[in-house]
Structure formats: C-alpha cells, structure tokens
Amino acid sequence: xxxxxxxxxxxxxxxxxxxxxxxxxxxxxxxxxxxxxxxxxxxxxxxxxxxxxxxxxxxxxxxxxxxxxxxxxxxxxxxxxxxxxxxxxxxxxxxxxxxxxxxxxxxxxxxxxxxxxxxxxxxxxxxxxxxxxxxxxxxxxxxxxxxxxxxxxxxxxxxxxxxxxxxxxxxxxxxxxxxxxxxxxxxxxxxxxxxxxxxxxxxxxxxxxxxxxxxxxxxxxxxxxxxxxxxxxxxxxxxxxxxxxxxxxxxxxxxxxxxxxxxxxxxxxxxxxxxxxxxxxxxxxxxxxxxxxxxxx
Numbered sequence: 001x002x003x004x005x006x007x008x009x010x011x012x013x014x015x016x017x018x019x020x021x022x023x024x025x026x027x028x029x030x031x032x033x034x035x036x037x038x039x040x041x042x043x044x045x046x047x048x049x050x051x052x053x054x055x056x057x058x059x060x061x062x063x064x065x066x067x068x069x070x071x072x073x074x075x076x077x078x079x080x081x082x083x084x085x086x087x088x089x090x091x092x093x094x095x096x097x098x099x100x101x102x103x104x105x106x107x108x109x110x111x112x113x114x115x116x117x118x119x120x121x122x123x124x125x126x127x128x129x130x131x132x133x134x135x136x137x138x139x140x141x142x143x144x145x146x147x148x149x150x151x152x153x154x155x156x157x158x159x160x161x162x163x164x165x166x167x168x169x170x171x172x173x174x175x176x177x178x179x180x181x182x183x184x185x186x187x188x189x190x191x192x193x194x195x196x197x198x199x200x201x202x203x204x205x206x207x208x209x210x211x212x213x214x215x216x217x218x219x220x221x222x223x224x225x226x227x228x229x230x231x232x233x234x235x236x237x238x239x240x241x242x243x244x245x246x247x248x249x250x251x252x253x254x255x256x257x258x259x260x261x262x263x264x265x266x267x268x269x270x271x272x273x274x275x276x277x278x279x280x281x282x283x284x285x286x287x288x289x290x291x292x293x294x295x296x297x
Contacts (some may be wrong), residue, residue, distance in 0.1 A: 023165075023169065025172070026168065026169045026172030026173060027165075027168050027169070027172065028172075029171075029172040030163070030168040030169070030171040030172040031168075033124075033171060033172075033178060034123065034124075034126075034163075034171075034178070035123060036123065036124065037121075037122040037123060038116070038118045038122055038123070038124060038180045039122075040112050040116050040118055045107070045108065046107055046108075046111060046138060046141060046142050046145065047142065048107045048142055048145055048146050048149070049142065049146060050146050050149075050150065054142065054143045054146050054147075055143070055146055055147050055150065057140070057143040057147075058140075058142075058143035058144045058145070058146050058147025058148070059147045060273070061136075061140055061143060061144050061147075062075075062144055062147055062148065063270070063273045064208075064270055064271060064273040064274045064278075065133075065207065065208060065270065066129075066208070066209070066267040066270045066271075067270075068270060069091075069267050069270060070091030070127070071091040071092065071093075071094050072091065074095075074152075074154050075093075075094040075095055075148075075151055075154070076093050076094075076095055076097065076100070076154030076155075076156040076158075077090065077091050077092045077093035077094070077099070077100075077154075077156055077158035078090065078091060078156075078158060079158065079159065084164060085164045085165050085166045085167075086163070086164060086166045086167045086170075087161065087162055087163040087164045087166075087167035088159060088160075088161060088162045088164070089127065089161055090158050090159050090160065090161050091158070092158055092160070092161075093154060093156050093157075093158050094148060094151070095151050095152065095153045095154045096151075096153045097153030097154040097155040097156065098153075098155040098156070098157065099155065099156050099157035099158060100153065100154065100156075104149070105120065107145055110145045110148060110149070111141060111145065113125060113128065113130075114128075114130065114133050114136070114141065114144070114145075115130055115133055115134045115136070115141070115188070116130055116134070116180060117130035117131075117178070117179025117180040117181075117182065118179075118180050124178035124179050124180035124181065125178070125179040125180070126161045126163065126178060126179065127161060127179060128179035129179075129182075129209050129212065130179050130180070130182060130185075131182040131183060131184065131185050131186075132206070132207060132208075132209035132212060133207065134185040134186060134187075134188060135185075135186035135187070135188055135203075135206045135207050136188060136207050137188055137189050137190060137191050137192045137203075138188060138189070138190045138191065139190065139191040139192070140191075140192070140207075141188070186206055196277040196278070196280060196281045197281055197284060198281070198284045198285050198288055199285075200278070200281045201278075201280075201281035201282040201283065201284050201285030201286070202285045204274065204278055204281060204282050204285075205282050205285055205286070208271060208282075210234070213231050213265070213266075214231055214232065214233070214234050215231070215295065216297075217235070217289075217290075217292055217296065217297055218233070218234050218235050218286065218289055218292075219233045219234075219235050219237070219238070219292040219293065219294060219295055219296045219297075220232055220233035220234075220238065220294045220295050221295065222295075224265055228263070228265065229263055230294070231263075231265075233292070233293075233294045233295075234286055234289075235286070235289045235290065235291050235292045236286075236287060236289065236291040237291040237292055237293060237294075238294070239286065240291070241257065242257060242283075243257075244280055244283050244284075247279065247280075247282075247283040247286075248276060248279045248280065248283070250262065250268065251268050251271050251272040251274070251279055252268075252272045253272075254266070254268045254269070254272075
C-alpha cells in the first residue's frame with residue numbers, strides 16, 4: 001500500500017511539475033507577443049483638414065461605428081468587464097483630458113491605432129477591431145481623425161486593459177490574437193461613393209464589422225457565451241421577412257418586426273445613428289447576399 005501511495009505521489013508531483021512548466025512557457029510566449037514591436041508599411045500620409053463638413057462627417061462615423069461601445073458615449077473611456085482571472089477589459093480615454101491621450105496622438109499615430117491596432121510605442125493594442133476599421137476609406141479616416149482630435153476633453157482615469165493568468169495562457173496558446181495580428185484586412189480606398197444603394201451599403205456593413213459577429217457569409221454564428229443566444233442569420237433566409245422599414249426600425253429601436261428585443265450584444269444603438277438612407281443602403285446590400293441556412297459557409 002505504501003508503494004502504491006508513493007507512486008501516486010510521484011505521478012501527481014510529476015503532473016504538477018509539468019503543468020507548472022507549461023504555464024511558465026505559455027506565460028513567456030504571451031509576454032513576447034505583448035512586447036513585440038510591429039512595423040507598419042509606409043503609406044501616403046493623410047492630410048487632415050478641420051473644416052466643418054469634415055468634422056461633421058467624422059462625428060457621424062464615430063457615433064455610428066461601435067467606438068462608443070468600448071470607449072464610452074463621451075469617448076472618455078470606461079471599464080468593459082473585470083473578467084477575473086481572464087483579465088480586465090477597458091476602453092481607454094480618447095480625449096485630451098486627464099487620463100486621456102497626453103501627449104496628443106499625431107495624425108499618423110491615430111491612423112496606426114485605428115487601422116493597424118498598433119500603439120505609438122509600436123506594440124499591439126490588446127483589443128481593437130483594426131481588421132474591420134482597416135477598410136475605412138482615406139477620406140473617412142481623415143474625417144474621423146479630425147473629429148477625434150478636437151473632441152471635448154474628459155477628465156477620467158481608466159485602468160489599462162490587463163491580461164491575467166488565464167488570459168496570458170489563452171494568448172500563449174494562440175487561441176486569441178492581439179489587434180495587430182488580426183486578419184484578413186480588407187484593402188482601403190481613397191474614397192467611396194456615398195450615393196445610397198447596394199455599393200454604399202456593402203461599404204458601411206464592412207466598416208461596421210457585421211461579418212465579425214454574423215460570420216463571413218452573414219449566416220449567423222454561435223453565441224458569445226454558453227448562455228448567450230446564437231447570432232442571427234442576416235442573409236435573406238434569416239431576415240427575408242423584414243421590410244426595409246422593419247430593418248430601419250430594428251436598428252433604431254432594437255426590436256424585431258414581431259416586437260421581440262434584439263440581443264444586447266448587437267450594437268444597434270450605434271448602428272441606428274446611421275441616416276435613414278444609409279440604413280436602407282445596408283439593407284439593400286444584405287438583400288443581395290446568397291440565401292444561406294444558419295452557419296452555412
């Protein structure tokens with residue numbers, strides 16, 4: 001009996017030792033990823049203008065894209081979730097107030113952060129949908145940066161996003177990626193035709209990140225957590241019963257045609273800030289998608 005207990009103890013000790021070694025290795029791997037410096041390919045510098053039309057366009061885009069979902073309605077930052085032991089998730093203060101972007105970001109630094117997920121020190125942002133925002137046209141990126149540079153300062157100290165032990169393990173295993181590593185990135189163009197219609201709707205859906213939740217085929221996806229409902233199929237198979245007015249109302253009020261509420265995970269409050277013609281353009285684009293069954297590629 002003593003021999004059996006001895007071997008059980010040796011086995012359990014060996015397993016524990018191996019587990020500790022694995023944790024140490026993954027922690028080191030994640031550390032290298034967090035400290036990695038990223039080279040961003042040189043691009044023609046954006047010319048940021050501050051005329052009223054540009055500022056208005058930038059304010060419209062920043063409001064309609066899900067920027068406020070992470071950075072707060074006033075862009076002064078807020079804590080998204082303290083998901084211990086995974087990590088603390090927070091959207092930083094983007095203003096020039098106390099706790100914000102001081103010293104102010106340069107035009108190039110704004111673009112690198114938004115489009116590439118890269119900080120001013122060349123390390124990666126932990127969370128940033130840069131693979132989505134990469135597709136924002138140069139003209140619209142210029143407008144957004146012009147607006148962000150002049151927003152009202154908000155004095156708010158927000159803790160930095162921090163990966164704790166489980167988050168570091170998941171990062172080390174490659175199960176999640178940092179913002180600078182996300183792909184694919186849709187190429188951006190100098191400008192887009194904002195005439196209402198399918199083409200403009202395709203662009204707005206792309207920079208809003210619809211495919212990030214609804215899948216690349218827009219046919220739906222599993223819920224974000226075990227207790228969350230699945231993400232809807234928004235091809236004609238899923239929303240073919242919507243009228244144009246139904247779609248606009250859903251984005252404005254967060255309710256389906258039958259009156260049931262959209263999931264809180266759906267950023268309809270932001271998307272609902274698109275104009276009626278922009279929402280109709282998105283709907284027109286969705287109507288051109290091939291009808292697919294739920295999660296069909």
